[in-house]
Amino acid sequence: MTRTFTFDIHALRADLGGIEIEDNPALVKQKSRDFFWYSPVLKGQLDHITADLVATPKNEAEVIRILKAAYAHDVPVTPRGGGTGNYGQAMPLSGGLILNLAELNKVKSIHPGRVICEPGAIMAQIDKETRAHSGQELRLHPSTYATASIGGFVAGGSGGVGSIRWGGLRDIGNVLRLRVVTMEAEPRILELTGWELHKVMHAYGTNGIITEVEMPLTAAYDWVDVLVGFDDFLAAARYGDALGNADGLLLKEIAVVAAPVPHTYFLRHQKFIREGQSVAILMVAPHSLDAFEAFTQREKGEILFRSDKAADLKGIPPAYELAWNHTTLRALRVDPAITYLQTMFAPPTHIEKIETMTRLLGDEVPGHLEFVRFDGKITAMGLSLVRYTTEARLDEIVRLHEDNGCPIFNPHRYTLEEGGMKQTDEIQLAFKHEADPKGLLNPGKMIAFEDPSFDFHAKKTFLFPGLQRAG
Amino acid sequence: MTRTFTFDIHALRADLGGIEIEDNPALVKQKSRDFFWYSPVLKGQLDHITADLVATPKNEAEVIRILKAAYAHDVPVTPRGGGTGNYGQAMPLSGGLILNLAELNKVKSIHPGRVICEPGAIMAQIDKETRAHSGQELRLHPSTYATASIGGFVAGGSGGVGSIRWGGLRDIGNVLRLRVVTMEAEPRILELTGWELHKVMHAYGTNGIITEVEMPLTAAYDWVDVLVGFDDFLAAARYGDALGNADGLLLKEIAVVAAPVPHTYFLRHQKFIREGQSVAILMVAPHSLDAFEAFTQREKGEILFRSDKAADLKGIPPAYELAWNHTTLRALRVDPAITYLQTMFAPPTHIEKIETMTRLLGDEVPGHLEFVRFDGKITAMGLSLVRYTTEARLDEIVRLHEDNGCPIFNPHRYTLEEGGMKQTDEIQLAFKHEADPKGLLNPGKMIAFEDPSFDFHAKKTFLFPGLQRAG
Numbered sequence: 001m002t003r004t005f006t007f008d009i010h011a012l013r014a015d016l017g018g019i020e021i022e023d024n025p026a027l028v029k030q031k032s033r034d035f036f037w038y039s040p041v042l043k044g045q046l047d048h049i050t051a052d053l054v055a056t057p058k059n060e061a062e063v064i065r066i067l068k069a070a071y072a073h074d075v076p077v078t079p080r081g082g083g084t085g086n087y088g089q090a091m092p093l094s095g096g097l098i099l100n101l102a103e104l105n106k107v108k109s110i111h112p113g114r115v116i117c118e119p120g121a122i123m124a125q126i127d128k129e130t131r132a133h134s135g136q137e138l139r140l141h142p143s144t145y146a147t148a149s150i151g152g153f154v155a156g157g158s159g160g161v162g163s164i165r166w167g168g169l170r171d172i173g174n175v176l177r178l179r180v181v182t183m184e185a186e187p188r189i190l191e192l193t194g195w196e197l198h199k200v201m202h203a204y205g206t207n208g209i210i211t212e213v214e215m216p217l218t219a220a221y222d223w224v225d226v227l228v229g230f231d232d233f234l235a236a237a238r239y240g241d242a243l244g245n246a247d248g249l250l251l252k253e254i255a256v257v258a259a260p261v262p263h264t265y266f267l268r269h270q271k272f273i274r275e276g277q278s279v280a281i282l283m284v285a286p287h288s289l290d291a292f293e294a295f296t297q298r299e300k301g302e303i304l305f306r307s308d309k310a311a312d313l314k315g316i317p318p319a320y321e322l323a324w325n326h327t328t329l330r331a332l333r334v335d336p337a338i339t340y341l342q343t344m345f346a347p348p349t350h351i352e353k354i355e356t357m358t359r360l361l362g363d364e365v366p367g368h369l370e371f372v373r374f375d376g377k378i379t380a381m382g383l384s385l386v387r388y389t390t391e392a393r394l395d396e397i398v399r400l401h402e403d404n405g406c407p408i409f410n411p412h413r414y415t416l417e418e419g420g421m422k423q424t425d426e427i428q429l430a431f432k433h434e435a436d437p438k439g440l441l442n443p444g445k446m447i448a449f450e451d452p453s454f455d456f457h458a459k460k461t462f463l464f465p466g467l468q469r470a471g
Numbered sequence: 472m473t474r475t476f477t478f479d480i481h482a483l484r485a486d487l488g489g490i491e492i493e494d495n496p497a498l499v500k501q502k503s504r505d506f507f508w509y510s511p512v513l514k515g516q517l518d519h520i521t522a523d524l525v526a527t528p529k530n531e532a533e534v535i536r537i538l539k540a541a542y543a544h545d546v547p548v549t550p551r552g553g554g555t556g557n558y559g560q561a562m563p564l565s566g567g568l569i570l571n572l573a574e575l576n577k578v579k580s581i582h583p584g585r586v587i588c589e590p591g592a593i594m595a596q597i598d599k600e601t602r603a604h605s606g607q608e609l610r611l612h613p614s615t616y617a618t619a620s621i622g623g624f625v626a627g628g629s630g631g632v633g634s635i636r637w638g639g640l641r642d643i644g645n646v647l648r649l650r651v652v653t654m655e656a657e658p659r660i661l662e663l664t665g666w667e668l669h670k671v672m673h674a675y676g677t678n679g680i681i682t683e684v685e686m687p688l689t690a691a692y693d694w695v696d697v698l699v700g701f702d703d704f705l706a707a708a709r710y711g712d713a714l715g716n717a718d719g720l721l722l723k724e725i726a727v728v729a730a731p732v733p734h735t736y737f738l739r740h741q742k743f744i745r746e747g748q749s750v751a752i753l754m755v756a757p758h759s760l761d762a763f764e765a766f767t768q769r770e771k772g773e774i775l776f777r778s779d780k781a782a783d784l785k786g787i788p789p790a791y792e793l794a795w796n797h798t799t800l801r802a803l804r805v806d807p808a809i810t811y812l813q814t815m816f817a818p819p820t821h822i823e824k825i826e827t828m829t830r831l832l833g834d835e836v837p838g839h840l841e842f843v844r845f846d847g848k849i850t851a852m853g854l855s856l857v858r859y860t861t862e863a864r865l866d867e868i869v870r871l872h873e874d875n876g877c878p879i880f881n882p883h884r885y886t887l888e889e890g891g892m893k894q895t896d897e898i899q900l901a902f903k904h905e906a907d908p909k910g911l912l913n914p915g916k917m918i919a920f921e922d923p924s925f926d927f928h929a930k931k932t933f934l935f936p937g938l939q940r941a942g
Contacts, residue, residue: 111758112606112757113692113721113758113759134606135583166719167718171720172720172762173718173759176761177761219690221584244847245847246643247845248637248638248644248645249644287647287687290664293665294643348819377848
């Protein structure tokens with residue numbers, strides 16, 4: 001199947017009177033991009049991508065008007081939140097319309113353990129309001145907390161800061177309810193809860209537009225950022241693992257980054273870190289600090305930095321902006337040749353697997369581990385840096401991981417399946433056929449819809465035929 | 472070594488002018504007992520035990536005066552909180568003085584994530600104050616929440632409701648600070664934090680008197696009590712395990728009790744439970760209920776009872792009063808021949824071990840599992856009921872467990888070591904020699920102090936020579 005999109009954007013525009021529209025090509029292109037350029041592969045493939053128009057609805061009624069008009073004119077629609085994705089999640093491969101949800105940004109109501117908000121609400125802003133209201137905060141957020149929207153996180157993220165305590169977004173209970181508008185002649189409004197949520201979560205907006213999000217909250221604390229140094233990466237990894245398993249210590253973030261990354265690339269923290277030190281990046285609840293220090297001393301970790309004891313925090317970013325994909329970002333800023341991989345080191349042998357990969361790849365793939373709960377167990381997700389040379393070598397590094405029992409979620413692919421489970425998500429596919437029968441929502445991201453005969457085991461990269469001027 | 476205690480109680484009493492003293496033998500005996508009688512073995516050994524006097528200090532200064540006087544007169548001192556222990560923790564084996572801490576019961580201050588209180592404060596009362604103050608509550612409490620003191624919990628408990636989330640009291644961070652008075656000519660006041668806490672935690676008051684407790688707090692919710700029924704005990708056990716591993720669901724309690732116990736012995740809930748049903752006893756955060764229901768439906772559990780949907784809660788006890796040792800209590804009330812055992816089913820093979828023991832012992836030992844975090848992993852602690860016949864058969868049941876890789880923490884022993892790790896706790900022993908050189912604090916409970924040559928591997932029960940009119 002080769003899909004091409006033929007549409008009259010002017011006709012669509014004529015139907016959108018009263019709605020905020022942007023057509024300045026430079027500004028449209030800006031809103032057509034995310035942080036795909038962390039990947040040299042995606043940079044080559046997607047750099048030229050742009051939409052034709054950006055529409056910025058003010059409320060759900062305007063969302064429905066836009067979808068209805070786009071449906072009538074066969075115009076692709078790609079929803080966008082903060083644009084902080086890394087895999088082109090919100091990039092309009094076939095042009096058309098960007099549905100910019102940035103102005104649907106209200107926190108609607110706050111309850112014990114729950115917040116209801118619009119999809120474009122920025123996560124740091126949600127927490128600001130829930131903290132002021134009742135000392136609560138979101139369970140999970142990405143390292144792009146300050147700029148990422150809650151709808152984008154649910155539609156394109158998987159976990160992040162807080163996953164050491166709560167697991168990932170996919171874990172039932174970590175998203176409570178989504179209100180979704182379908183892409184049909186007469187758009188329907190659906191309220192999804194329980195297992196139904198998986199229809200649209202992490203579907204990149206390919207099968208519905210989220211217009212309201214209900215998320216669980218947890219107790220907010222004045223988290224203390226701590227860096228702990230070790231002379232050896234594996235000692236640091238074992239420490240991170242033990243810390244994650246210490247049930248009485250309340251932490252929100254445990255990352256471990258191998259030398260020489262911390263000293264070389266964490267420029268704002270460089271003065272605290274010695275060359276050759278591997279570092280654990282932590283967020284600790286204030287009331288756990290005494291016990292945490294006793295624990296760290298026993299584990300022979302050296303406390304390099306504590307945000308509650310620092311003489312001057314000016315210019316020092318929060319710890320979570322050293323972690324998750326901000327680790328990659330900080331390295332990239334110093335050395336543009338750096339990219340990264342996402343690896344699953346499955347328990348109970350995760351430490352052994354990390355040891356194996358470290359021995360095999362050394363400083364070509366400096367270790368970066370994010371400790372998380374996964375199906376109830378503490379394990380390490382790898383967000384290893386990669387000193388990139390060629391795409392062939394990158395593929396070889398991927399294969400080396402997989403041959404050693406470490407599955408890769410490839411961040412150098414723009415499709416749902418290739419970046420994720422490498423198989424059809426039948427639930428999401430069925431829901432796309434129902435909610436987006438013309439296949440206009442974010443085309444090219446769900447292989448199972450675009451090319452049902454695609455063989456996920458053939459180790460061939462999917463190239464979306466509808467990709468504009470394919471790179 | 473045979474220790475005998477010779478003392479002049481009248482001389483002590485003369486030194487305690489101004490302090491509240493009780494010497495009515497019936498009332499003194501009442502304050503010399505706990506719930507040791509759950510064990511037919513301890514009932515035989517300890518039923519006659521009583522102190523000579525009860526002293527009830529009003530503040531730490533009075534505690535110090537009492538200890539100083541008792542030291543001078545060589546009078547044994549056994550501290551007592553709510554008296555809710557099950558192993559004679561607070562029973563004065565050699566008579567002497569009961570140090571009743573019930574009136575040191577103030578909540579002194581409440582902070583984000585922390586509460587500071589006196590040792591005699593009742594746990595439900597602490598939570599009442601911390602909830603009203605800032606929507607916080609203790610992480611952990613026993614099923615005797617309504618009557619147990621915080622000092623007694625730290626000195627004689629190990630975990631309980633909340634352990635599914637936070638692990639046990641021993642896990643660093645679950646107790647923040649203890650203020651302890653020593654038993655010396657000039658009592659010292661020590662402030663213990665970090666690993667130092669293990670010197671006196673779960674030492675039954677044998678090596679210091681706790682006069683102030685600082686505990687971590689967590690967010691309080693209006694927990695919903697839920698009972699979920701299964702036709703098969705092992706299906707219920709697997710459900711409890713899966714539920715504990717569901718990282719996005721916030722629960723405070725997961726217990727699983729085998730048929731016929733729930734229908735037969737949970738009289739207040741009998742109308743909700745069918746004969747032959749094994750039951751999971753749960754406390755679920757309100758904002759997790761929708762996701763919890765979806766999860767339970769997928770796992771084929773039948774929701775029998777929800778406290779938020781019950782027509783009438785009159786006479787219905789809270790769920791935690793069906794769990795932990797309240798399960799035993801409810802069975803005992805109906806059938807006095809019932810007792811219990813405490814078993815460790817270590818992960819990752821805990822479900823297989825439960826299956827083995829169920830097959831071997833059937834309804835002679837009806838299953839009761841408490842799911843907890845243990846070193847970061849969800850596992851099941853057994854609090855199996857036992858249809859008691861003879862002490863010899865009970866010992867055989869213990870051996871059967873141990874032969875099948877399921878260590879027993881024997882609740883039919885009154886010593887620290889035999890009920891626990893069956894080895895000397897060198898840290899507690901060293902601290903006893905330092906803080907209680909005359910060995911006057913709760914004599915007979917720490918074998919390593921009473922008889923350093925005792926062989927823990929000889930499978931012989933320790934009999935404290937100082938036990939009054941030994942039973």
